[in-house]
Amino acid sequence: MLFNSFVFLFAFLPIAYTVFWSLNTANQRYLWLAFAGYVFYSWWNPWFCLLLAFSTLVSYTAGLGFLSVNRPQTRWLLLAIPITVDLLLLGFFKYAGFVVSSAQALLDSVGAEVRIPTTILLPTGDQLALNEIILPVGISFYTFHTISYIVDSWRGTIRPTRNLFEFAAYVALFPQLVAGPIVRFRQIERDLEALGKADRTRWLGVGIAFFMVGLVEKVLVADTLAGFVDPAMENHDALSTFGAWMAMLGYTLQLYFDFSGYSSMAIGLGFMFGLRIPINFNSPYKAVNPSDFWQRWHISLSTCMRDYIYIPLGGNRKGELNTLRNLMLTMLIGGLWHGANWTFVVWGAYHGLLLCLYRWRAADYDRLPLVAQRAVMLVAVVIGWVFFRSIDLQSALELLRIMFIPTGGILVDHPAAYLVILAVAGWWAVLGPNSIEMIHDFRWRPIHSYLFAGAFGSVLTIIGGGRESPFLYFQF
Amino acid sequence: MAYFIDPCRTYCSRRALLRLTWLALTALSAAEVTARLDDWLFGKVPLFASPHRWLDLNLVEAWGPRGRPHGMYRKWQLNSYGFLGAEISDRPAGRRIMVLGASESFGLYESRGNDYPHQLGRMLNGDSKGQSSPEVVNASMAGLALPTMRIYWENWASKFGADTVLIYPAAHFYLDKEAPSHPVRLESPPPEPKRWPSPRIFERINDQLRTIWLIRYVRREFILYRALSGEPPEYLFTPQALPNDRMEAYVRDLESLCESIARHGADPVILTQAFKTPIVPTAEDRSDLQDFRIFMPRALPDAIPAFIYAARDATIELGARRNWKVIDVAGEISGRRELFADPVHFNDKGSELVARIISGKIGDLGQLTRWSGRGAPP
Numbered sequence: 050m051l052f053n054s055f056v057f058l059f060a061f062l063p064i065a066y067t068v069f070w071s072l073n074t075a076n077q078r079y080l081w082l083a084f085a086g087y088v089f090y091s092w093w094n095p096w097f098c099l100l101l102a103f104s105t106l107v108s109y110t111a112g113l114g115f116l117s118v119n120r121p122q123t124r125w126l127l128l129a130i131p132i133t134v135d136l137l138l139l140g141f142f143k144y145a146g147f148v149v150s151s152a153q154a155l156l157d158s159v160g161a162e163v164r165i166p167t168t169i170l171l172p173t174g175d176q177l178a179l180n181e182i183i184l185p186v187g188i189s190f191y192t193f194h195t196i197s198y199i200v201d202s203w204r205g206t207i208r209p210t211r212n213l214f215e216f217a218a219y220v221a222l223f224p225q226l227v228a229g230p231i232v233r234f235r236q237i238e239r240d241l242e243a244l245g246k247a248d249r250t251r252w253l254g255v256g257i258a259f260f261m262v263g264l265v266e267k268v269l270v271a272d273t274l275a276g277f278v279d280p281a282m283e284n285h286d287a288l289s290t291f292g293a294w295m296a297m298l299g300y301t302l303q304l305y306f307d308f309s310g311y312s313s314m315a316i317g318l319g320f321m322f323g324l325r326i327p328i329n330f331n332s333p334y335k336a337v338n339p340s341d342f343w344q345r346w347h348i349s350l351s352t353c354m355r356d357y358i359y360i361p362l363g364g365n366r367k368g369e370l371n372t373l374r375n376l377m378l379t380m381l382i383g384g385l386w387h388g389a390n391w392t393f394v395v396w397g398a399y400h401g402l403l404l405c406l407y408r409w410r411a412a413d414y415d416r417l418p419l420v421a422q423r424a425v426m427l428v429a430v431v432i433g434w435v436f437f438r439s440i441d442l443q444s445a446l447e448l449l450r451i452m453f454i455p456t457g458g459i460l461v462d463h464p465a466a467y468l469v470i471l472a473v474a475g476w477w478a479v480l481g482p483n484s485i486e487m488i489h490d491f492r493w494r495p496i497h498s499y500l501f502a503g504a505f506g507s508v509l510t511i512i513g514g515g516r517e518s519p520f521l522y523f524q525f
Numbered sequence: 526m527a528y529f530i531d532p533c534r535t536y537c538s539r540r541a542l543l544r545l546t547w548l549a550l551t552a553l554s555a556a557e558v559t560a561r562l563d564d565w566l567f568g569k570v571p572l573f574a575s576p577h578r579w580l581d582l583n584l585v586e587a588w589g590p591r592g593r594p595h596g597m598y599r600k601w602q603l604n605s606y607g608f609l610g611a612e613i614s615d616r617p618a619g620r621r622i623m624v625l626g627a628s629e630s631f632g633l634y635e636s637r638g639n640d641y642p643h644q645l646g647r648m649l650n651g652d653s654k655g656q657s658s659p660e661v662v663n664a665s666m667a668g669l670a671l672p673t674m675r676i677y678w679e680n681w682a683s684k685f686g687a688d689t690v691l692i693y694p695a696a697h698f699y700l701d702k703e704a705p706s707h708p709v710r711l712e713s714p715p716p717e718p719k720r721w722p723s724p725r726i727f728e729r730i731n732d733q734l735r736t737i738w739l740i741r742y743v744r745r746e747f748i749l750y751r752a753l754s755g756e757p758p759e760y761l762f763t764p765q766a767l768p769n770d771r772m773e774a775y776v777r778d779l780e781s782l783c784e785s786i787a788r789h790g791a792d793p794v795i796l797t798q799a800f801k802t803p804i805v806p807t808a809e810d811r812s813d814l815q816d817f818r819i820f821m822p823r824a825l826p827d828a829i830p831a832f833i834y835a836a837r838d839a840t841i842e843l844g845a846r847r848n849w850k851v852i853d854v855a856g857e858i859s860g861r862r863e864l865f866a867d868p869v870h871f872n873d874k875g876s877e878l879v880a881r882i883i884s885g886k887i888g889d890l891g892q893l894t895r896w897s898g899r900g901a902p903p
Contacts, residue, residue, distance in 0.1 A: 055733065
């Protein structure tokens, strides 16, 4: 079930909202939110709800353990075991095929005549090919939620909850369940405890505003760009240099509006239920340097990586060389988190390299005019997205070759119309306000109803035309 | 904003009612503009055109219908001869395989370019190993029954020098109120009906409404009631009492078409029609079949697969009797629900498998020789 689908907009959301606000106690609301989350998740595959429930119970139990245990060694076990379980689940579903095929490729390259098994025997007696394992939607996200809960409980940053309903509602919270933002328990703890006590009327208005902006970003901008970019990228080796840049600029904007739109919708849905989900994007294409970019792009992920990987590795506290190493490792893991493909690893390494380069030459770089810094940063990000978008390294290198070595070929379809759309979307991303800025001091005025009505009509038309695409970050 | 929360204030105030009306008009206007822009950008439909599912893809000559030259509707784009797909020359440079069929072959549910004739063309192209590969032309048209198909072949499709003609007959047309008959020849082509401008969003709303189970149910029951009201029980086709006259008409029309193809110097190859459900459908299948009955109200749900499976047997028997090659697509695909979008139409996977079966049975290029239609094929 997508946020931009009729069944969500006209059935699931109205029912979830109406029932939620008609309940009286916090526990009833937790139970309802958890139930709604499981119904939402089961729309893709009901069996994967068992995985979600298992992950929830493991983390909840670990939290209870932290409440009653003080011995450091036992607490260490309570930290290590659940995280290992979570990571094993994630590793099996997401990386098993990738690890096996990469290991086999490595063995083949050195001439070793070893065949690594590529199937496993199921309890039913059937063989399951590792590269055919279905990836549960959102597993990377809810695994991060539960791991962050366990680590924060161990560190004492939060007090684990004894209320299973509350915790289940947190893990299965449908606004952020399948594609983020990654919401840490501590960020939402107070709102969960005060569930149902928010100023419903005001928060509904803000929620609808965020949701509508997100719908427009996703359906009208991202999906429209996808209609041009996807056919061009399917035929990328026929593109000219200009065509390749057109396509990649389009993808750059498509990815941003797709993900930012989803995050805005998630924030809006959170507000509707009295929960303040943290912002995830802060105009990342206005960034002036790599460090600035990662404080604006997928903020929930970058802060998690900082708190749970970069800082535990030592951060910038153990000398310059170690800092650079920690940056690279963090970004490599971040890249791998995005997907089981070497393209994501290279993308992560590329951004790690940018961060390291910036750290090394920050003084010189910062002397550039601001416009130049933003332009350099934008071009650098576009180059990174080539790896992100490509299905393999060979395609990525081929596309980069076309982009940088003048090549004849085709352009994107409808080039004139596409360039207009690109210009408008580009202006919005690079110069215009983001959803937070648009809604910051939001006060409802009559003109807003007409704008929203028009936007809603347009969105429903695109959804009804069957051209809408799932959120790009669902695959992670 | 509060008035959206408080229903009484929303509906009781005349001013609020007026505002709601203006909001609805704003939403509808924006929806219409968006639909037109979307169709223009991604469907190549002119902004002010009034698309029509049938008129955009079909042209009626004095002898009957054919594909409209350069016709375009949604994902379907016809070439200058009214055939689905890329341009072809009127005479082939090498071997040409033509596919004649109805919507199952035209490609109703498959994504663009994934109808089985196009997939077959790509497979044969890939198998040719440097030799010139045969060209596959999809000359199918939605709704093309066998009698009309013969007229279409004789007056139009035969002009394009096909060496082999694959026929995918739609036997379920013979379960309709009346058996299919060929169009009456007119003195001149009928005038084009006038197209009335219509809002684009109506079609999108219609498409979405049809996905709602309740609306589908009411529509289906209404159609069946209107078609069967006042008719005696014998009017219905049952699996125990399949209409033999219709089966005979099917075989006769198919034989007549194959003879016409052979007379024009091409080799007819008949494909058996595949069906989504097994011959005895399950309870879940019956629900699908009951929906499908809107196209053939006289047939009870169980009668539909029974007739189609019987038509398969009759097709194989015809091929054996007249020494025409029959590729038993139904034998390998029927009953495999995951390959179908509805009881008779394939999805992308189904079309791919159909293409694969045909490419396997039709053999390598060496076997694509002219068969005389008499004697055993090589």
